[in-house]
Amino acid sequence: MDLSTINPVLLIASLMVAATPIMLAAIGELVVEKAGVLNLGVEGMMIIGAICGFAIAVETGSPLLGFVAAAVAGAVLSLLFAFLTQILLANQVASGLALTLFGLGLSALIGQSYAGIKPPPTPKIDIPLLSDIPILGPILFGHDLMVYFAILLIAAVWAVLKYTRLGLILRAVGENHDAAHALGYKVVRIRILAIMFGGACAGLGGAYLSLIRVPQWTEGMTAGAGWIALAIVVFASWKPWRVMLGAYLFGGVTVLQFNLQAAGVNIPVQYLAMSPYLVTILVLVIMSSSKARSAMNAPAALGRIFHATH
Amino acid sequence: MTDRLLTIDGLTKAYPGVVANDHVSFGIDAGEVHALLGENGAGKSTLVKMIYGLVRPDAGAMTLMGDSFAPPEPRAARAAGVAMVFQHFSLFEALSVAENISLGMENPPKHGELSARITKVSHDYGLPLDPERLIGELSAGERQRVEIIRCLLQDPKLLIMDEPTSVLTPQEVEVLFQTLRKLSSEGTAILYISHKLEEIRDICDSATILRHGVVVDTCNPREKSARELAEMMVGSALLQPQRDAGEFGEVVLEVKELYVPATTQFGTSLKSVNMAVRAGEILGIGGVAGNGQDELLAALSGETPSAEQTVTFEGRPIGHLGPNARRELGILAAPEERLGHAAAPDMSLTENALLTAAIRENLVSNGFVNWAKARTFAKKVIADFDVRTPGAHTAARALSGGNLQKFVIGREVLQNPRVLVVNQPTWGVDASAAAAIRQALMDLAGKGAAVVVISQDLDELMEVSDNFCALNEGHLTRPRPTKGLTVEEIGLMLGGMEEEQEVAHA
Incomplete structure (x- = not known):
């Protein structure tokens, strides 16, 4: 065992990359849940985004178009969920689980001819002076665009929820849909838009896996990232910046366990591989033990079916 | 014009x-x-x-x-x-x-x-x-x-x-x-x-x-x-509830130094509550919503168990008993929230009747439900309390608030309770139905049951109760006879100003 082979600078830099897909998916789900909808289909939307983004990027040679396609694909798939739960008033938990299973199956079908191909590389931003700064340079300024985009998205969601009327209406709908309806807000329309936003974000997160993080297509490659994203929303008690914190924490443990494996730590690989999930469970238990605090932030109408009586 | x-x-x-x-x-x-x-x-x-x-x-x-x-x-x-x-x-x-x-x-x-x-x-x-x-x-x-x-x-x-x-x-x-x-x-x-x-x-x-x-x-x-x-x-003459104030019997239900933490984040915890109800007495508990009403009902019905000695029924400690054990003794309750607490919204009236009446009405034998008997009981509640519904098979959710309220109260009253605790018995119920519910509560007390009426409607409490106390931020004032209480005095009791009142009267 040789821990000195672990380079802290590289560790932090790769932690940011590892965290980006779940961060994207989680911030999307946060918006959905803030609107009072529980969409458990994140995993399915992510993997659909992963394959659609991958396929379009390979066919056109443009990773950017791939990401756009992934967002569109995730949003389209989420529309299925929106139709079931908002129009047909189906149970959200069951519909979400179905969406995950459907997404996993459909992605495998679409992806049959794409296994083993390399996607076009996504360029890293290389700002000449900044990225040459020792330590800070590689950590902060040596990444691809999506890493920064995810952070900007967190900031944008935070600002919109906190400072804008749109955010206020969204929170109101998630807090008490009957009251929002009585005041004349279009509960169903707002929720469908939120669900689509969540789908697009999950799609982007999936495409980040297949185009940058891995980068190739394999069946079931999201490997539970969607579930982690769902857990992170609760961990973050529905606060955008904490989503970032949660994603980095999870990403950090993931990267660290790879590094520990490489350094030959004398623990069976399986334990290391399960450690990020154990940490997630542990954090969730700690979070939900302080009942009052998480209840304070949980949208009161979360998961409840809205049926306009008039 | x-x-x-x-x-x-x-x-x-x-x-x-x-x-x-x-x-x-x-x-x-x-x-x-x-x-x-x-x-x-x-x-x-x-x-x-x-x-x-x-x-x-x-x-x-x-x-x-x-x-x-x-x-x-x-x-x-x-x-x-x-x-x-x-x-x-x-x-x-x-x-x-x-x-x-x-x-x-x-x-x-x-x-x-x-x-x-x-x-x-x-x-x-x-x-x-x-x-x-x-x-x-x-x-x-x-x-x-x-x-x-x-x-x-x-x-x-x-x-x-x-x-x-x-x-x-x-x-x-x-x-x-x-x-x-x-x-x-x-x-x-x-x-x-x-x-x-x-x-x-x-x-x-x-x-x-x-x-x-x-x-x-x-x-x-x-x-x-x-x-x-x-x-x-x-559209017709209104019957005014009335009864002859009889003599009260022995203390049936007594609460001593009851502390209960708030049930919800925005609820109120009960602090050192003491009360006693006698047979034949209606005790009215006033107070603005959110001052511990739900917590008090839960503590009396057994939903929130407390230390054994804090609640006694005919001298017997029952604080640790749950709702079913208390029902067996004859302590029944009708909570405020009709849908979801007093009644299961998507279940039929028969099933809802079964939920609280199974023990006292012997609707279950050897683990099997006697549906015929349950249906008969539900129909009796519907008939006796003028619940307007197509039948006992109707889902509770389909009833209007007032009709469901009549059903919920009727279901408990017809089980012949020794103690009945109700919270907001006529909330959202129209004048004639409210009068019928109040009459039923008074009749029940007339037959020797101890009745606790928790309500925010002061006119109602003045009408039905023999003694009145107020719940304020989880504190219960000492009961005072309802007769002769003025609106100002009640207002002060509700505002938690009891002590000054005592001094003023001394």
Whole structure:
């Protein structure tokens, strides 16, 4: 065992990359849940985004178009969920689980001819002076665009929820849909838009896996990232910046366990591989033990079916 | 007719199976306080929802200030100068006062400016409010202020108020009425819906009475007695609940030094509650919502167990027993929240009857449900308490609030309890049904049961209870005989001023 082979600078830099897909998916789900909808289909939307983004990027040679396609694909798939739960008033938990299973199956079908191909590389931003700064340079300024985009998205969601009327209406709908309806807000329309936003974000997160993080297509490659994203929303008690914190924490443990494996730590690989999930469970238990605090932030109408009586 | 504000002409709205409003016509003048009276299900809510643009009429027309008025949505109604204070469902607990008010406005100003306006308007009308506080931290009276201020900031021409006083203390009602009089003197018309006829006589200039969706009468409520108004609503003579105050027996249920933590985040914990009810006695517990009523009911029914000795039944410690063990002893309860607490919404009335009556009515043997017997019991409740429903197979959710309330109370009363604890027994129930429920409670006490009535309706408590105590922030005052209590004394008890009272009387 040789821990000195672990380079802290590289560790932090790769932690940011590892965290980006779940961060994207989680911030999307946060918006959905803030609107009072529980969409458990994140995993399915992510993997659909992963394959659609991958396929379009390979066919056109443009990773950017791939990401756009992934967002569109995730949003389209989420529309299925929106139709079931908002129009047909189906149970959200069951519909979400179905969406995950459907997404996993459909992605495998679409992806049959794409296994083993390399996607076009996504360029890293290389700002000449900044990225040459020792330590800070590689950590902060040596990444691809999506890493920064995810952070900007967190900031944008935070600002919109906190400072804008749109955010206020969204929170109101998630807090008490009957009251929002009585005041004349279009509960169903707002929720469908939120669900689509969540789908697009999950799609982007999936495409980040297949185009940058891995980068190739394999069946079931999201490997539970969607579930982690769902857990992170609760961990973050529905606060955008904490989503970032949660994603980095999870990403950090993931990267660290790879590094520990490489350094030959004398623990069976399986334990290391399960450690990020154990940490997630542990954090969730700690979070939900302080009942009052998480209840304070949980949208009161979360998961409840809205049926306009008039 | 020069200052006629709103004219309603032949409004009709039918739902499958019922005509909620049938050619309803009346008018409201500027500055007039107009009461809309009627039993539950008479069509008052549908009518105001049409004026506020939540429901579209099937036929008929409205004229507002000389112009044709047909709001397709609440936004249009608000823009035209119609504002509404809802009975419930319209505040967001996790949002601040300012955010709640902003949501109800068309073009809300910037946050700082809005806060300043809230502070100013709320002081002008004697309804002080802090714009930054969360709704969840406010009392029912303060929450209503938020709704009213939200309306006032838009300078409404017509203010619709649906049951505004059901959760207020007498003092808060007085403040509200002062505000309404001020508004009315400034030319704002008010359409006022309430079941409390004395209030209507106090504040309203005219009244329109609805029965089964039809306007049956109009009158000046000041020239009628509350009884006459009630009879106009019901269409027949009203029976006044009555009973002979008998002698009380031994103490049946006693509570000593009961502490219970709050059941919800916005609930109140009980602090050192002491009380005793005797056989044949009705103990009334007043207090504004959220002062520990739910917690007290849960502690008495067994939903929240406590230390063994804190609750005793005929001298026997039962604090640790759960609801079923207490039911077996004869301690029954009917909680306030009808759907979800007192009754399972999607289950039939038979199944709901079974849920609490299984033990005392022997509806289960060897683990098997005796459905025939359960159905018979449910039918008996329906018949004895005049529950209007197609049958015992109907889902609880399908009943109107008043009818379900009759069922929930009837189900407990017919099990012949030794102790019955009810919370808000007539909440949202119309005058004749409320009278029937109160009569049933009095009859029960007359037969020797101990009855605890928790209610926010003081008139009700004055009517049914022998002794009265008040719940304030989880503290229970000492009981005082209801006879001879004045409104001021009750108000002080509700405000937790008992000690000063004692001193003043000493």
